[in-house]
Amino acid sequence: MNYSADFLPPIKLIALDAETASLSGRTGRTRPPTDIRWVRVLEFLRSNNLAPNSRKLYERELKRFLGWTELHYYELRPRHLGQYKEYLRDELRTDAGKPLSKSSINAGIAALKSFFKWMCYTYPDIIATNPILGIKLEKVPLPPAQSLTPEQMERVWSALELLGETKQRDTALVHILIHGLRAGEVVQLNVGSFDGKLLFLPDTKTNEPRLVPLCQESRQVVAEYLQLREQQGEVLNSLSPLMISHHASYKGERLSYHGIYFAVEKIGELAVIVDLHPHSFRHTYATDLLLLGVDSFHARKLTGHKSEKAFRRYTLRSEQEAAIAAYYRAIGETQGV
Template identity: 45%
Template sequence: MSPQADSIALTTQPISDSRPIDLRWPRVEEFLKARSLSPNSQKAYRRELQRFLLWTNNPWSEITTRQIVQYKNHLEASLTDNSVNRALSALKSFFGWLWKAYPDSISHNPTQAVALKKIPLPPAMDLSELEVEALWQAVQMPSSTFQRDTGLLAVLAHGLRAGEVAALNVGDYDGVRLTIRKGKDDSSGTVPLSKAARCQLDAYLEWRRQKGERCHKSKPLFLSHSPIKPGVRLGYQGIYYTIKELGEKAGIRNLTPHRLRHTYATKLLLKGMDSLHARTLTRHKSEANFKRYAKRALAAAAERAFYQALGEEPP
């Protein structure tokens, strides 16, 4: 691939999800097709790689480590550390692929010697037992969506991401477990449900059947009750706002579906489950990200051991 074939005339349009007029862009599309990414992840990669292309006129084959460092400094002037790391991670992933896919066109990976910013892991944002109890009491309040919201909360309480739940079909539930076919970063797998959760989900599906619906395997597991589009798949936004509203009823500010995932992971470890088994159930690819849950569990275990060593009952 010659520099002429790889270079472009950049547009000055703002960063967006639309495809830029750039002869380097086909390599980005090829990279995205080579990866099994969720729509949200693809959107993020496109945004970050377009941001980089708007910063430099150089073809891919002429990008140097020095330029990556300069770009990092450019980002640091206006973005948070987390945002800088997201941008650099996208570049690292892309150049890692490009170096392997086109070794004759790119002599080295210019991002390899550039480190991400060191950011301490945020603490797990799990809910307390009292908050969980209040949430279940809130979902029991009379509403037209009671059956669905109860089943939805039961599933989210097993650590699934909101996007994974939105993608579930009736056929992904076998009466015992859920099969996640579309997960973040290829984190597909199965999640067994507790007896209570199975009963709640079964009750929701039976309620739909009693209303005359034929619950084929290809039907969405959770349906929208929106007056504009009733009966369509309940999407990410619908799940987000449903949980947010339940949180407000329960007196939990800024509740998100992801806090239920934190609660599930922390709960497994607090109950003494091996971290490898717990991580398998949550389908975390990164062990470092999972450590935030283990930290609280270790602290709780150490506190129990402390009182046990003193021969005292915990206060």
Template identity: 35%
Template sequence: MKLSLPSMSDLSDSNPILPIVIVPLDGGRQQEQLRQEQKDTLADLRHWQIEEFLRQTGKAENTQRSYRQQLKKFACWCNKSWLDVTASDLGKYRTQLKQQGLKPTTINHALDTLRSFYQWLRRSNGYPVNQPLPTDAIGKERVEEPQALDIDKDDMAEIWHFLDDRQRPTGIRDRAIVAILSHGLRASELSALDVKHWNGKRLLVHRSKGQNVSEVPLSREARQHLEAYLEWRRSVGGIFTPTSDRPMFLCQDPKHCGERLGYNGLYKMVKKLAATATIEELKPHHFRHSFGNTITRAGVDPLYGKELMGIKTDKVYRRYTQGSLKLAAAQAYLRAIGEDEGNNEQPEEN
């Protein structure tokens, strides 16, 4: 039997011969490694720009922490360079934040952080001048007007009734803390106080926002509470001795005894105070709001009020005094129509 072999033309028509490509065994791995290195370089550059933004703008420590968190959160969500981010990207990010159920104020804070960052990027020649910023087209969420956060007379009376319990081991310290919080200091500012910042009449307060320093005079009652606490520390001695370089307020629990009372410790102290005094919600910042309303009702010039509270803008100051302003507006109207007789409401004492 005679066998016939297929011709080359038959092979090419029916069974085409594919070209042989030699691929290095580690070629795919090298390409993947290159792509990963490019991603890492992009991430490093974006994070470096975040840190440079915080360094150059000189924000307060708490503000820096918040800004860093917001910017890194967006950088993880959007894997683009800052120059490649579009208004559409920001719109999608905003939608996702809303879908997460975040409050409008929280969403606005995230967008304001990005807006501040991009404005800095342009000022530092990191963004083309002839191109609109991606944040220019993004508006804010509508936010309800915040309610007044000052502490009413009855709640303040309950607080001091609890503080007058002489059996509490931290009673002397806590009375001094509440007395000073009631002079408009932020919790972080109170925590940062050292003994040397007290001259017997005024506190030298290093403001946590704006990097300025204010002299805050204390009332006679507050001076007495603070001096009583310092005298107690002298009597105890040791790590509690109030030398000038020591923190003003110290922890007294066994684990952190003698250490500076930080914000968390101060926050817990106030929350415990609220629970004991049966106050629904009480935070250190509420004392600051109460101080703003107190000095407004007492007729203190807003210029002086802002200095006492370490506030720079009228807009921010109004947030702390809106309760008094609304009350004053209502009283002005009643006087105008002759129905203000018998209103003997007096300014609250600090």
């Protein structure tokens, strides 16, 4: 039989009805073609140790970028990324109709920087040169540390006494949070992470293991919380979650990221502290370390800050306090009198 081009039947294009055609033959609906670019994004998100909020932000920003351009990664050039930054700055609007803040623009650019750095390392055959290297972040003032005052911390401790079933757990939770842990790090803690004095964090945001020493009162509270669970019949081993949920649907399971936020929000309501969140305690811990005179390098080791620049917001207050104290010493007055 002759299979030359002259004898082939004409090609017919058949439009698929989205309501009736099916790739599986059962659902009655067509599936949209998979964007191979998004497959790379999903791989990036899976391969990085991102906290839930960071993952959500990266996913949102990368999806926004892919919605803006139809170019494949190997087609992107620095000018395209520069045009995208202009789009974020000049065209995109919030739900309220306002331009994006500089911080929001930076969040979008930072997500792309992280993604393209990963792409260049993982798929050098697709992207040989990072197209976003020359794109600068917007200059924004360094935000002040959102530390809690001693009076606010007193209200937190008082609020814990008003709790019912979750009192022991939430007290232990706050004692851990006041040592600078991120909510995502607390979620990962097991009973074996606590040796009676230190917390061992094998998987942190900086991808480096971290040891966090607890003060005497805090390690006693954590130990008493674990003893209470054993007295209630729970069999604990090294892989048991350190913090457990009291929610009816997840009782006894590992306390989730959102569970930690909900618990802290409830404490904030009782303590009458607006917008209290887990990171409030981390800010307080970092600031207090510096006010106590701990070297900033050692303080960053304790908090798990990889960048000295990111830690700068905490050193500002300690430097200011030191300057005020130096002034009063110089003029022979006692500070606060």
